[in-house]
Amino acid sequence: MIDRTTERTPGFATLAIHAGAQPDPTTGARATPIYQTTSYVFEDVDHAASLFGLQTFGNIYTRVGNPTTAVLEERVAALEGGTAGLATASGHAAQVVAFHCLMQPGDEFVASRKLYGGSINQFNHAFKNFGWNVNWADPDDMSSFEKAITPKTKAIFTESIANPGGVVCDIEAMSLLAKKAHVPLIVDNTLATPYLWTPIEQGADIVIHSLTKFLGGHGNSIGGMVVDAGTFDWSRDDRYPMLSKPRPEYHGIVMHETFGNFAFAVACRALALRDIGPALSPFNSFLILTGIETLPLRIRRHCDNALAVAQWLSGHKKIAWVSYPGLPGDRYHKLARKYVPKGAGSVFTFGLKGGYDAGIKLVSNVKLFSHLANIGDTRSLIIHPASTTHRQLTDEQKVASGAGPDVVRLSIGIEDKDDIIADLEQALA
Numbered sequence: 425m426i427d428r429t430t431e432r433t434p435g436f437a438t439l440a441i442h443a444g445a446q447p448d449p450t451t452g453a454r455a456t457p458i459y460q461t462t463s464y465v466f467e468d469v470d471h472a473a474s475l476f477g478l479q480t481f482g483n484i485y486t487r488v489g490n491p492t493t494a495v496l497e498e499r500v501a502a503l504e505g506g507t508a509g510l511a512t513a514s515g516h517a518a519q520v521v522a523f524h525c526l527m528q529p530g531d532e533f534v535a536s537r538k539l540y541g542g543s544i545n546q547f548n549h550a551f552k553n554f555g556w557n558v559n560w561a562d563p564d565d566m567s568s569f570e571k572a573i574t575p576k577t578k579a580i581f582t583e584s585i586a587n588p589g590g591v592v593c594d595i596e597a598m599s600l601l602a603k604k605a606h607v608p609l610i611v612d613n614t615l616a617t618p619y620l621w622t623p624i625e626q627g628a629d630i631v632i633h634s635l636t637k638f639l640g641g642h643g644n645s646i647g648g649m650v651v652d653a654g655t656f657d658w659s660r661d662d663r664y665p666m667l668s669k670p671r672p673e674y675h676g677i678v679m680h681e682t683f684g685n686f687a688f689a690v691a692c693r694a695l696a697l698r699d700i701g702p703a704l705s706p707f708n709s710f711l712i713l714t715g716i717e718t719l720p721l722r723i724r725r726h727c728d729n730a731l732a733v734a735q736w737l738s739g740h741k742k743i744a745w746v747s748y749p750g751l752p753g754d755r756y757h758k759l760a761r762k763y764v765p766k767g768a769g770s771v772f773t774f775g776l777k778g779g780y781d782a783g784i785k786l787v788s789n790v791k792l793f794s795h796l797a798n799i800g801d802t803r804s805l806i807i808h809p810a811s812t813t814h815r816q817l818t819d820e821q822k823v824a825s826g827a828g829p830d831v832v833r834l835s836i837g838i839e840d841k842d843d844i845i846a847d848l849e850q851a852l853a
């Protein structure tokens with residue numbers, strides 16, 4: 425889509441609409457068609473052999489690649505400033521796929537303890553079964569990350585803006601630590617979206633998305649993405665055998681040697697997606713692509729509305745505290761001004777003076793807000809994490825991850841802000 429005859433680099437809004445897409449070569453269809461097919465006819469026996477041997481790029485089977493999904497992969501990679509993307513069936517699947525290419529049983533990684541509750545569960549339970557061991561660290565204390573790194577550490581994982589607490593992570597400092605330890609920095613950029621923040625610019629090596637949230641943006645499709653920044657040297661030592669050692673299943677190909685700065689994305693597809701199988705449906709790719717076209721417009725509106733609601737809540741007598749990095753008094757305001765000057769997103773938490781019971785009452789009384797476990801919808805959403813998303817965690821883990829008993833999480837939609845505030849006002853009353 426980029427016009428190679430001019431020097432201009434398209435802006436974000438242009439990429440959000442055009443990156444990866446072109447009119448369909450056979451029909452002229454302008455919107456990216458849904459290629460609802462499982463498989464693709466080979467030109468001949470040699471073509472089939474070279475596809476299977478990774479000597480030619482092309483379509484074989486939708487578990488490992490699909491033309492609709494390929495447009496989505498190229499678009500998100502372009503928006504994040506990465507070399508390539510790999511779409512998956514969900515954000516969680518993206519995490520499994522990425523770690524599968526980094527970890528051997530018995531290996532470790534260091535993760536911020538301020539994460540989406542589902543990721544805390546995934547790392548504590550499912551990953552342990554694979555023999556992948558998490559060491560938790562505190563994003564407000566960089567030295568805790570340094571202390572958690574051991575010779576077995578294969579990656580550092582964080583969220584740019586953490587769900588649900590409105591924690592803004594100092595990605596630049598974390599990236600320096602990762603570089604010192606010679607491990608990749610993985611950033612889950614779901615809450616910020618590339619419109620507000622592109623962590624690759626500060627040294628992230630791998631970016632993860634739950635496309636389910638703001639990128640799809642309409643609460644209608646689950647999806648995930650791994651973006652390869654193309655920055656990490658996988659061959660520096662023997663610690664990443666999936667990337668630096670000959671692969672027996674592909675006649676001894678060495679991923680990093682053969683695919684250079686998009687080797688990680690190829691490994692995610694050819695080794696992880698092929699064998700584990702969480703492929704994204706082409707129909708979901710289509711819906712998420714359509715969502716991304718309006719990402720800049722929606723996020724600007726989400727941020728404006730969220731700031732207005734956060735300001736209003738801060739002045740309410742039943743509210744103990746509001747944790748929104750866009751507010752001048754917030755503890756993350758300085759980091760927010762540095763990393764997300766266009767806005768601090770639309771997911772944040774606040775505390776009710778009435779504690780657990782007041783939280784339950786509030787979510788029962790809202791009318792415009794939907795009480796559900798999602799974020800990043802056009803609609804305004806509310807949840808009481810302690811009784812829902814974070815209920816599996818111990819009380820100590822709940823508080824540590826920003827989901828104590830008094831905490832309510834909002835995902836502010838793009839409705840009229842006066843209606844959003846009026847609904848909270850009546851529910852609090």
Ligand SMILES: *Cc1c(COP(=O)(O)O)cnc(C)c1O
Binds near residue numbers: 517540612636646
């Ligand atoms: C929702 C979410 C995930 C998980 O994504 P799914 O698409 O639900 O699997 C991961 N990280 C963050 C920050 C999320 O909000």
